[in-house]
Amino acid sequence: MRHLMSPLDFSVEELEKLMNLAGDIEANPEKYAHVCAGKKLATLFYEPSTRTRLSHEAAMLNLGGSILGFSSADSSSAAKGESVADTIRTISCYADICAMRHPKEGAALVASAHSGIPVINAGDGGHQHPTQTLTDMLTIRTLKGRLDNMTIGLCGDLKFGRTVHSLIHALVRYPNVKFVLISPEELKIPSYIRKDVLDRQNIEYEEVVRLEDALPKLDILYMTRVQKERFFNEEDYVRMKDFYILDSKKMELASHDMYVLHPLPRVNEISVEVDKDPRAAYFKQAQYGVYIRMALIMTLLNIEV
């Protein structure tokens, strides 16, 4: 039995297969409409998350399966003090696969060690969020036709943004991927990513502060939100939150096929006027999130069509 804890759990070849399946699901949704009939997905969400929970549930419903679960710790036995290990042992009796989000780092790994069903890590605190990374990769691959030979701009909160860290880990496995790291000084990429991942593997990158300087070079621009909860004082947050605002004027500096991604929710960092630009791909990205999760559920349940 296989689980998904980190985007690196899959080899490049396995990812290729997964993304090919997601592509076929997009092209032929009717072919997959009943493949999970009789199967149940449990969504165990110990903290609220609109997009991730609904996207897993939509994926299972699209495959003809059904769903059950809870959407906050208050409405689960965790409020009574039940351990993750005990919860997953019980849920294994009710469902065929589960997606778990938990505020504590490593919670999904504990669940996988005691589970009788495949566990998908749907976010464990600030640690891993592998289905977001798979979504980002499928989006890039679909829009650009490749994951190699690419210059990717990562913009915003590069210090705390786990989606950015995961994406770097996942993309350095492909040849000739370069990064432009765009952030204010206070939110620069941590040294354990810069030194341990980029420098160690001789990955080409540059760090810049001005978004305008980076835009002309990029194949993909990955924007992130500055999260209020990461700051100890309001003053710093207010200073940082609108540091980058991507608008139509700045988009003129980018090439005609530079797509803009964002894990959402967006606040001010992408002006609403950019939504009309055909290069704005963040809502398509949400759609690809459903396709990749459909492919993932099928893969972990060993369902072949």
Next chain:
Amino acid sequence: MVKNTLNVGRISEGFVLDHIQAGRSMDIYKYLHLDKLDCCVAIIKNAKSSKMGKKDIMKIECPIDFMDLDILGFIDHNITVNIVQDEKVVDKKCLRLPNEIRNVIRCKNPRCITSIEQELDHVFVLTDPENEIYRCKYCEQKYDGRLRRR
């Protein structure tokens, strides 16, 4: 007694741990859980050493399959482990960094699942042998405590 010497008798079966960094023997006593074992232990602190200046030595009388010495590799892999049987040193064990250490050190990350999950083992994994870096198996936080050789 000859000046500046201290004699500790031979052991018939067990371990002699030599070249322990001076002052660390009590840490080792603790992490090998020797306080819980009913065996004879001699600790010699600050013994003279031509190589180290000062060193600690421990003699532990116990069956040789009685003890897991992997943790010594984590604390200080320069320790010499002499294995004694019939009052003779029959083997010298080379210490290496263990790939995994369980319930010896604790994860200090308050966001880690180990901070709330009941009866969960604290497991650290050797992720970078070259730089001797251990990370929590669950949250991947780097261990930067003071247990290891300083």
